[in-house]
Amino acid sequence: MPYNVPMIPKQETRRMEESPTLLLVEDEPDVASFVQQGLEEESYSVSWVQEGQRALEHVQQAPVDLVLLDIRLPDRSGIEVCGRLRLHQPNLPIMMLTALDAVEDRVKGLRAGADDYLPKPFAFDELVARIEALLRRVDAPAQTETLRDGPLVVDPAAQVCTYEGKEVSLTPTEFDLLVYLMARRGQALSRDAIHRDVWGHDFERGTNLIDVYVNYVREKLGEAGCPSPVETAHGVGYRYTACTESAERHD
Incomplete structure (x- = not known):
């Protein structure tokens, strides 16, 4: 399946639209297809890439509201990708997708800067609820008092x-x-x-x-x-x- 990576000028940081834009980084086509189709039915705009490097390039080139990031990728660890994303976009919401028993991976992912994690296999409704929660945090009025x-x-x-x-x-x-x-x-x-x-x-x-x-x-x-x-x-x-x-x- 070809990558769905829209190319836009790098200086554009965010596209104003009703549907939040998600980047799904997942190397298993069956899982990715299921998640992408389900989220698009929930009115999200979803781009899918299979490799960590493509994810880094995509975020530089296109506006993204949230990243769903698998830990085990074919070219590099999702934990490394998370750290690099966090370095360059400190406010970008990142949810790690982890194996059910990979406690060490979860801890490493959180330490790398992930905002949340979801063990595999997961219920789709829970995935949607967690995405909504992370996006609400971004859109919530900020406390301004020092x-x-x-x-x-x-x-x-x-x-x-x-x-x-x-x-x-x-x-x-x-x-x-x-x-x-x-x-x-x-x-x-x-x-x-x-x-x-x-x-x-x-x-x-x-x-x-x-x-x-x-x-x-x-x-x-x-x-x-x-x-x-x-x-x-x-x-x-x-x-x-x-x-x-x-x-x-x-x-």
Whole structure:
């Protein structure tokens, strides 16, 4: 089956149209055909490529609202493709498609910057729901109030996080998670609430998605010299406390 790769001038970043444009990166033709046909019936515009390199070229050449990215591709790992996409288009929603038992692949994909993952085999209705959730996050009115906690400053409008004046590099999902927790300082927030409000769909029991992302935020703040203000609320979920309180606990 030929690649469906529309060519447009590189300087054009987004085509204004009613149907969101999706890029499906999947090397199995049967799976790709099923997903593409189903999504097009849901009024999405779907382009399909089989290789990671073609995906990178496509995103440079055509406007894309969301990428569905398989991990196992014939020319390079989907995790590598995810990292390169995230480097050049930090706000592009990316959903990884993974084997059911590939826990390590899921973690690597999230660390590379994926916003969500969906294990194979998956229910088509769930795929659509997750796509809708990611696109709602992009279209939702942005919180513009700058959040400050001592030397930690988070500017949602500019999508910038700094500690003592130095930028902390966060993926879009890590940034959204920090903003969500920071804006609710002192509240014990359940995993259900975090998943619903940050990811936009119901929390999956048995998954450690939220724990993985909280650890990423903690690690990146720690690398910047900021004692993590995100603490575990035992039996509930997580709580954001002040940086000064976190520092005192570490002294």
